Amino acid sequence: MSAAENSISPSAAAREFLAREHQLLIGGEWVGPAAGGSIEVTDPASEARIATVSLGDATDIDRAVQAARAALRGEWSRLTSYEREALINRLADQLIANLELLTELEVLDNGMPRMAAQYSIAKFGGDFLRYYAGWATKIHGETIPVSPQDSRNGDSLTYTRREPIGVVGAIIPWNAPLVMATLKLAPALAAGCTVVLKPAEQTPLTALLLGELVRKAGFPPGVVNIVPGYGESAGAALAAHPDVDKIAFTGSTEVGRKIINAAAGNLKRVTLELGGKSPMVVFPDADLERVVPGATRGAFFLQGQNCMAGTRLFVHEDVFDRVVEGVAAMAGSFRLGPGLDPQSDLGPLISAEQRERVAGYVAAGREAGAELVCGGEAPSGKGYFFRPTLFARTNMDMKIAREEIFGPVLCAQSFSDSDLQALADEVNSTIYGLSGSVWTRDIAVAHRMAAMIDSGQVSINCHAAVDPAIPFGGNRQSGWGREFGREGLDPYLKTKATTVLF
Numbered sequence: 001m002s003a004a005e006n007s008i009s010p011s012a013a014a015r016e017f018l019a020r021e022h023q024l025l026i027g028g029e030w031v032g033p034a035a036g037g038s039i040e041v042t043d044p045a046s047e048a049r050i051a052t053v054s055l056g057d058a059t060d061i062d063r064a065v066q067a068a069r070a071a072l073r074g075e076w077s078r079l080t081s082y083e084r085e086a087l088i089n090r091l092a093d094q095l096i097a098n099l100e101l102l103t104e105l106e107v108l109d110n111g112m113p114r115m116a117a118q119y120s121i122a123k124f125g126g127d128f129l130r131y132y133a134g135w136a137t138k139i140h141g142e143t144i145p146v147s148p149q150d151s152r153n154g155d156s157l158t159y160t161r162r163e164p165i166g167v168v169g170a171i172i173p174w175n176a177p178l179v180m181a182t183l184k185l186a187p188a189l190a191a192g193c194t195v196v197l198k199p200a201e202q203t204p205l206t207a208l209l210l211g212e213l214v215r216k217a218g219f220p221p222g223v224v225n226i227v228p229g230y231g232e233s234a235g236a237a238l239a240a241h242p243d244v245d246k247i248a249f250t251g252s253t254e255v256g257r258k259i260i261n262a263a264a265g266n267l268k269r270v271t272l273e274l275g276g277k278s279p280m281v282v283f284p285d286a287d288l289e290r291v292v293p294g295a296t297r298g299a300f301f302l303q304g305q306n307c308m309a310g311t312r313l314f315v316h317e318d319v320f321d322r323v324v325e326g327v328a329a330m331a332g333s334f335r336l337g338p339g340l341d342p343q344s345d346l347g348p349l350i351s352a353e354q355r356e357r358v359a360g361y362v363a364a365g366r367e368a369g370a371e372l373v374c375g376g377e378a379p380s381g382k383g384y385f386f387r388p389t390l391f392a393r394t395n396m397d398m399k400i401a402r403e404e405i406f407g408p409v410l411c412a413q414s415f416s417d418s419d420l421q422a423l424a425d426e427v428n429s430t431i432y433g434l435s436g437s438v439w440t441r442d443i444a445v446a447h448r449m450a451a452m453i454d455s456g457q458v459s460i461n462c463h464a465a466v467d468p469a470i471p472f473g474g475n476r477q478s479g480w481g482r483e484f485g486r487e488g489l490d491p492y493l494k495t496k497a498t499t500v501l502f
């Protein structure tokens with residue numbers, strides 16, 4: 001049965017939302033874009049147009065930045081930290097109260113299976129907001145017992161304050177749209193910043209519903225502004241804007257470089273969550289009953305369109321064939337279909353363009369002599385589907401093993417070396433360093449290998465353990481800075497030292 005025949009219709013609430021006029025949220029009001037631009041939103045499972053959304057450009061970004069600047073000096077700055085906490089918690093309540101609709105819109109907009117959408121929105125939307133709401137009351141400076149300017153001990157006081165960094169520009173991708181939005185908003189709001197959020201042009205819908213929920217939660221106008229638009233216009237304008245104090249970006253390494261250049265004008269702060277090519281390293285004593293499903297999900301969650309995806313599988317030669325067979329069997333059993341269908345294990349890719357890109361990598365893998373074990377093609381019919389693909393006998397000279405594909409393609413290679421450092425050097429031989437996993441029952445090997453993997457995060461006997469409290473971010477060209485956890489708050493704060501001589 002083709003994907004289209006199998007499709008499940010959206011609920012009345014979702015249809016009503018899709019049919020609305022979708023404007024920009026600026027200064028607490030829904031407003032039309034200055035230039036009147038719009039974009040058609042597509043359901044990647046059916047290729048059907050499902051909504052029309054206003055697109056902002058540089059002029060709208062400027063309006064939004066001005067609104068955010070004004071809000072930074074207004075009522076928002078006078079709220080107590082308890083009131084900020086309560087507002088963020090109220091937004092979390094709104095999100096959970098609208099979980100069903102958000103889930104459906106996310107599925108229709110991005111293509112991900114319903115279960116993935118629901119879980120990620122509740123866990124990383126709701127929990128993220130609540131986690132950072134709790135930080136709002138725990139931000140404080142220190143007193144420093146020094147005696148500057150030759151003052152006598154006790155004749156001076158030095159203290160630090162932690163102040164909001166100011167106006168934050170958040171630029172997010174399409175692969176987990178609502179979660180990306182909340183993970184930028186939550187720490188920014190906890191710190192007392194104001195935000196201009198630019199969702200990805202492919203997936204603006206849940207961010208727009210979130211805008212409505214921000215209003216319902218009762219945030220003062222201008223604290224959160226939402227301007228969908230293209231990267232090269234709205235995104236670039238936000239990154240370059242002289243009155244933006246910080247950019248929080250998630251997306252490609254290529255655009256990350258552009259953000260840094262654009263930010264140079266006013267030396268705004270920048271944090272970047274960029275690409276990955278994360279390894280999963282399986283030792284011969286590992287519990288293969290856990291390795292096979294763990295590695296398969298690690299590779300193909302969100303159709304592999306996920307920066308943490310385990311895309312390189314390093315398996316000891318003694319168990320290589322068994323692991324490869326197991327992963328191929330599980331991947332081959334996944335049902336591809338529209339995310340709204342509860343039977344679907346994998347949804348479509350985001351766009352025809354992304355599917356072509358993935359197909360191009362698969363062709364390159366074949367040409368380079370990698371062994372195609374399963375997948376490797378798009379099924380017939382509507383929708384941007386691509387079968388989960390496993391290549392064996394890959395090596396780190398191959399393009400498919402070095403570059404981020406951002407699709408359902410897993411590269412497996414075997415190792416025999418008992419020299420952990422040599423293995424780690426091979427594992428670390430990409431420009432990326434975001435996530436990674438080690439699978440073994442030997443705790444010494446597990447921790448040694450985890451220490452040797454050059455990435456911001458390593459999981460042992462699971463892949464990409466994520467929680468709002470666990471710091472997350474990339475080494476090398478996977479990014480700058482960390483999000484999540486206490487560390488994730490720091491980029492939204494600046495320290496002021498104040499000294500008084502009595």
Ligand code: NAI
Nearest residue numbers: 172173199200230231232235236251252255274275307406
């Ligand atoms: P992208 O990096 O172009 O898009 C991410 C966000 O940046 C979007 O909101 C986009 O509008 C914005 N953007 C694009 N150009 C910009 C510019 N010059 N200035 C400011 N903002 C800009 O990613 P794209 O084109 O959607 O995907 C291409 C590849 O990037 C993917 O195949 C994947 O390899 C990688 N990628 C990685 C992600 C990650 O989470 N690590 C997320 C999305 C894409």
Ligand code: MG
Nearest residue numbers: 231251252255
């Ligand atoms: Mg792009």
